Amino acid sequence: MKKTKITGRFVIGHDGNDHVVYKNGEVVFRGDTIIFVGHDFPLEVDEVIDAGLAIVSPGFIDLEADIDTDHALIDVTFPEFPQDNFIMGDKYRTTEPFSLEDFRIRQRMSIAMLIMNGITTAMPIAGDLFRGWAETHEEFEEMAKNAADLGLRMYLGPSYRAAASYGGTVDLHRGEKSLKDAFRFVEDFDGAYGGLIKGFLSPCQVPYLTEDFLKRTKEFSDANGVPVRLHACEGPHEWDYFKSKIGLTSIDYFKRIGFLGPQIMIPHTIVAKDSELKILADQGVSVISTPLAEVNIGWGLVSFTKYLNLGINMTIGTDCQPVDMIRNMRFGWDLARLLEYRQIYNIYTETGEVLNPYKDQPTLYRTAKATTAADFFRAATTGGAKALGRDDLGRLSPGAKADIIVIDLDDLRVGPYEDPIRTMIMSTTGYNVRDVIINGRIVMKDRVIPDVKPNELLKQGQEVYDKFLNLYTEYDAYHRPLDTFFPQSFVTVEKKTKR
Ligand SMILES: [Zn+2]
Structure with missing residues (x-):
């Protein structure tokens, strides 16, 4: 089997305990597996790729990967008046x-x-506002095929629900079909395409489910070693739902029915009691933080620092546009720092006083260990791998899968560099990712993905996106025009067509 060596200014290896930076280092892989990371590989190789002034890093693990490009673009848009x-x-x-x-x-x-x-x-994660019921076996078969074709490692499973609407009447006929479809998909596709595709369970939020659905989800997960992603603790509406319908808040309820464990991952987890967060840490549950997607709708996690210090396994999802993990690490770290130091002076009085509204609040965030760039890089790599129960992902070390990315620093847009992880998070974006190798296959070289015609794909994608947008008017109770819900930034004038 062919051996390939990648050299670069900074190679981010892993020593079994944590990431390690090898300056002017090298990583060697054979087939789909890494066989060496460090300096001076002693054997001959078949191919050498010199990445030059770059960071050679493990690829990122995105547990909330936006797959439909729809809701994510307009989440930031609120109409001027609530009635709109x-x-x-x-x-x-x-x-x-x-x-x-x-x-x-x-x-x-x-x-x-x-x-x-x-x-x-x-x-993957997608919006489901206009979906007939939930995601289907058929569309996920298609996704597995497309992922394998372009070379992306994916955890796949169609969503399922028991009720059509939030807290609405249960429709067991349609619900059972979606649940069984989801289980069948995992049975059919777990390990497909040479292991590139794995299964996971994707129940909708609790108000769309029954307790029986939750218990069967956990049973199937335990019996088959399959991860589960369940959105929960998303906001005051859910808090109120749980308290009025169940009498317990979310995590306490999950604990009571025996739903928690290391195979469970919970996106967002913004609203939870400290005692519930401790339960998540004790039970080995992972939290998927999605910093940009959350702030798009005016939410924020308070705080990444606190969750880390409690010992929760933190991971990062993109869940919005663009699907840029580096920007998410940057904003997640920015927000964590803001909450750690709380130097938020927003009241300047007429008498010259400056008031910090957070001055008298408990100093938990300031006395706890502050977050670093390394914390966010771990969340985007080894944290995600841990959530999936995979010690062969999210790291460059012998025996790990050859999932390697090259982030170009030889670029005036980046400017000078210092510590490579800080420089990555502070000075680069997803645009600086130049080469991507997944499972030993070069899936992107010099920013080009073979078999993808960007212009054609963009044109087709725009058509599907416009179709999605127009569904707002079609499904709206009063069929109001699109700019009622999503007002344009400025008056927009169309070009007149000549007759
Ligand atoms: Zn989400």
């Missing part, structure tokens, strides 16, 4: 508006975007 909010009409969950070809196009576009941003393992 979109109101779902009676078309809700009656028909499926998207064709298999629509799914194929947006999957290929999203997979290409993930690869271009250095994401080498992705667990």
Whole structure:
């Protein structure tokens, strides 16, 4: 089998305990597996790729990988007045508006975007506002095919639900079918395409489920060693739902029904009691923080620092556009620092006093260990791997999968460098990812993905996106025009067409 060596100014290896930076280092892989990281590999190799002034890093693991490019772009847009909010009409969950070809196009576009941003393992997430019911076995078969074709490592599983709406009436006929489809998908595809595709379970939020669905999810996960991702602790509406319908808040409820464990990952986890966070740490549950997606809708995790210090396994998901893990690490770290130091002076009085509204709040965040760039880099790599129960991902070390990215520093846009991880997070974005290798296959070279025609894919993707946007008018109770919900930044004047 062919041996390939990559050399570069900074090679981020792993010594079994933590990441290690090898300056002017090298990483060697044979087939799909890394066989050496460090200096002076003693044997002959078949090919040498010199990355030059660059960071050679493990690829990122994105456990909330935006796969539909839809909701993520408009999440930041709020109408001027509350009465202009979109109101779902009676078309809700009656028909499926998207064709298999629509799914194929947006999957290929999203997979290409993930690869271009250095994401080498992705667990997809998509909006489901207009979906007929939930995601389907058929569209996920298509996704597995597209992922394998372009070379992305993916954890796949269609979503399932028991009720059409949040806390609505349970429809066991449609619900059971979606649950069984999801289990069947994992049975059919776990380990497919040479192990590139793995299964996971993706139940919708609790208000769409029954307790029986949750228990069967956990049973299937335990019996088959399959990870589960369940959105929870997302905001005050969920808090109120749990308290009024169940009598317990989310994590306490999960503990009572025996749902928690190391195979469970919970995206966002913004609203939880400290005692519940300790339960997550004790039970080995992973949190998927999505810094940019959360702030898009005006949320924020308070705080990444606190969760880390409690011993929770923290991971990062992109969950918005662009699917840029580096920008997410940057914003996550920015937000954590802001909350750690709380130097937020927003009140300047007429008498010359400056008031910090957070001055008298408990100093938990300031006395705890402050976060570093390394914490966010770990979350994007080994944290994600731990959540998946994989010690062969998220690291460059002998025996690990050859999932390697090259981040170019030889670029005036980056400017000078110092510590490579800090420089990556502070001065680069996904655009600086130049080469991507997944499972030993070069899937992007000099920012080009073979078999992807960017212009054609963009044109097709835009058409599907426009179709999605127009569904707001079609599904709205009053069929109001799109700019009611998503007002343009400025008055927009169309070019007149000549007759
Ligand atoms: Zn989410």
